[in-house]
Structure formats: structure tokens, C-alpha cells
Amino acid sequence: MAGEAILVAAQSGRALAESARRAGLRPFVADLFGDADTRDLAEDYRPLPGRFGTGRLGGGALLGALDALAERAGPRCLGLVLGSGLEGAPDLMAEIARRHRLIGAGPETVAALKDPLGFAALCRRLSVPHPAVTRDALDDPAGWLLKRAGGSGGGHIRPATRGRAPVGAYFQARVPGRAFGLSVLADGRDIAVVGLTEQWSAPSPLRPHRYGGAVLRAAAEAPPLPAALVGEITGAVARLAAATGLRGLASADVLSDGARWWLTEINPRPGATLDILDRRGGSLLLAHVSAAEGRLPPLGPPPVDAAAAEICYGARDYRPVPPIAWPDHARDRPRAGTDVARDAPLCTLLATGRDGAAARAALRERAARLHALLDQEGTDEHECEVSERQRTDGAAG
Incomplete structure (x- = not known):
């Protein structure tokens, strides 16, 4: 499978795109946020309209985005992986399935x-x-x-x-x-x-x-x-x-x-x-x-250490997000110049530790440091390209 393309559609496609890269696949992504690391990971990218959590990701625009990405992906494409965002739209899933090979639960399963x-x-x-x-x-x-x-x-x-x-x-x-x-x-x-x-x-x-x-x-x-x-x-x-x-x-x-x-x-x-x-x-x-495809693969031994992930929500309005040196443990990084409203998802923070308590403590420290870093940076709007679409309140999926 190495080198083959895979289509990804989700409210936030970064985690799936990152997993695809770890597997040696080339992800072609459509999502709501268009974060910096998502675009870096994606072989090609299409933005989707809409708000987080509606259960009908992108509406009719999703079909056009997937068709365009599939054309770019070419014949060596495994199919389409769907993340969050279509739980409330089995009819839209059925239309997608008529055009693309779905990898995962089908529309009938989701409806049930x-x-x-x-x-x-x-x-x-x-x-x-x-x-x-x-x-x-x-x-x-x-x-x-x-x-x-x-x-x-x-x-x-x-x-x-x-x-x-x-x-x-x-x-x-x-x-x-x-x-x-x-x-x-x-x-x-x-x-x-x-x-x-x-x-x-x-x-x-x-x-x-x-x-x-x-x-x-x-x-x-x-x-x-x-x-x-x-x-x-x-x-x-x-x-x-x-x-x-x-x-x-x-x-x-x-x-x-x-x-x-x-x-x-x-x-x-x-x-x-x-x-x-x-x-x-x-x-x-x-x-x-x-x-x-109907085959349960061996999973291998579980990791020795604990791991935690947390959505870091905006402590205030970032209009726009300043250009900062994002830490390595931050994911779903908004592009400098885009708008993130107070209480909207700002990014995802990751941490590991000897046990679960240590991993969660590391998350708290990293969130505090990130907010301090953002507060230290100026937000010169003349040097930032303002996004056409603002992140809305919700959690990254």
C-alpha cells in the first residue's frame, strides 16, 4: 500500500492525515478548518463550509470537494475514510458511496x-x-x-x-x-x-x-x-x-x-x-x-506509557491568530492570520507520561504555556492575512 493515495473527509482531518502519513499513504483531505499542519500533511486539500457539530459535513459542497480530490489522487487510491461530521446524514453518505469507495461503516450502519x-x-x-x-x-x-x-x-x-x-x-x-x-x-x-x-x-x-x-x-x-x-x-x-x-x-x-x-x-x-x-x-x-475489508488484524502490544490529548480552547478572541513558533506537542495549529473566537477550539495538545495522572498534568502545563505565549505576541493585523472563515465554537473532531 505504500505510496497509495487515500481520501479523508472530516470536520478536522489532521489526525487521519497524520496517521495516513505514518502508514506511508498520501492523504487528500477535505475539512472545515484547514489548519497549518493539516495542509502540510495533505497531498492536496479542499476547504468545506459549515459549522462544527452539525452532523452534515459540508453539505453538497462535500461531493464536489471529494470529486476534485479523487481526480487529483488518480487511479492508485484506496478509497475514502470519513471522520466525524456525517453522523446525521446517512443520505449524504449514500450519495458519497455511489461515487467513492467508502472505507469503514456504510450508510445503513450509520443510520442504524x-x-x-x-x-x-x-x-x-x-x-x-x-x-x-x-x-x-x-x-x-x-x-x-x-x-x-x-x-x-x-x-x-x-x-x-x-x-x-x-x-x-x-x-x-x-x-x-x-x-x-x-x-x-x-x-x-x-x-x-x-x-x-x-x-x-x-x-x-x-x-x-x-x-x-x-x-x-x-x-x-x-x-x-x-x-x-x-x-x-x-x-x-x-x-x-x-x-x-x-x-x-x-x-x-x-x-x-x-x-x-x-x-x-x-x-x-x-x-x-x-x-x-x-x-x-x-x-x-x-x-x-x-x-x-472484513479482516481483523493483530494489533501488537499496547504502549508502555500513558498518553493524553486535550482540546485547547481559546481563552480570548484571537483576531487574528499571531504568528508563533508552535510547540511540537501542539496539533491542529491555526494558520497565522486566521480568526479563532473565544471558547472555540484553538488546537489539540498531546502529552505522554509514566501514568495517566502525569500525562494529564503535562497537558495542564502545556496549555498554560501556550496561552502565555499567545498573550505575549502582538497581533499586527496589517501583517496577517485574515481568513475568510472564522472557527466556530465546538470541539475538533
């Missing part, structure tokens, strides 16, 4: 997993713990959340309101516990566990459940959940994967208080934890390709 009421019914049939969901008016909204179907990044989650759920949204019952993500490879029949990550939120005034980051513990650390519970979760995800024909990399979002657990959703695509999971020597993107 991302329809809130249908997914809840499937969980009941397969005896999978899942919070109650409804679109009907609630007697007491205090025990419920309002979510947008197909939304991503947590920015779309709000406290429930009175009356029926708005069009395209639904209510989900609140359940206790901390957030975890079980990342898996699926071949349409079975799964292989890639890793169990602990996740956290980065609340903002308007987005109390906005995604913050995740950590993968070191190999020698105690697991974050009891082994019996992890076994139950893994079995449940395996049943759902077989029932829906899930293929490729995917992640299951779980809430657990250590004794009980609830599966809140399955994201049928490579997710925000790709940076910290793709450290096993072999390429996780190539494993995704193999699983999508």
Missing part, C-alpha cells in the same frame, strides 16, 4: 446506530444498558438532557426543556458516572478492543457538556474500570457491531459509576482519540482499512 429511538430499541433487544430516550414532552425535565441527533463533540448537549423535543433533537435520561470510550476495530461480525480511554468535559457557559480530552492509561496501571465491567461492555459492543454490520474503527461512549454502566452511543468512525491510540508500532489507519 445514530437514530436515537431505533438505537435504544436495538439496545433493549440485545440487553444492552442504555439511558431512556424520547421525543415526547417530559413531566419533569430536570432528569433529562436535550441532544441533537447525529451531533458530535458534546457541544450540542443541553439541559432538557419543556414541551416536545425540537425537530432533529431528542431527550435522553441523565445517568450517573464518569465518561469512558471503548475504541474497537470491527469486521462486520466481531470486534477487537483497541483501548479504553477516560474522558472529560471542558464546559463553557453555553456548552456545559463540551468535549475536553481523553487519556489512555499506561500498560502497568490499574485499569480505570473493573475487568468484569469492561468484559460486559465489550460483549455489548460486539453484539451491536454484529447486528448492524459495523466495520472499521469505532468507539463506544459509556458512563459508569464503577458498579453500573450505560452505553450512550456508538460512533461508527475513527474518533478524537486516534492520536493517543495510534501508538502500537503498526498503523491504526491500515488496521481500519483491513477491518473494513
